[in-house]
Amino acid sequence: MARRTHKAGGSSGATAARSFGKGRTADTRAVYEQLHATAEFRELRHRYRAFVFPWTVAFLSWYLLYVVMSMWAGDFMATKVVGHINVALVFGLLQFVTTFAIAWLYAHHANREFDPIAEELEERFNSSTGRQGSLHGHRNPNSRAGGAR
16 A cells, blocks of 8 residues: 655645535535525424424323332332232333334324425435435435425
8 A cells, every 4th residue: 555645835635625625514504504594494393393392292291200100109000900010010111112102103204294395405405515315315205306295
């Protein structure tokens, strides 16, 4: 493998790459700021928050109910349901079920509600910056940008 040496007064490939990257970053930042100001971006952010915040509050409330009941309703939580299985164990296991259910709901909701808008914005970003491809590596068949709806 050949070893590179830097000559005085010359520029290295790394310096050139950094200077190219800085200009490109400024360009991409400007394009991002333009897209950030669009109605589509605001709609995407609204849809995301409208899903995430209520489900986060619901799950944290459910989790805190479990903790509070464990601390101050010990007799109730110790109630046997079947054999040696008590209410506390059922509540604890339901925490896992709830976590996976919300993750599944989020994935399906995101595919339907977020991805079409995000992919459209990504295509506009790529066409404005000269980038190619998708960050996701696939196209959503329900996307406005990529297929029938």
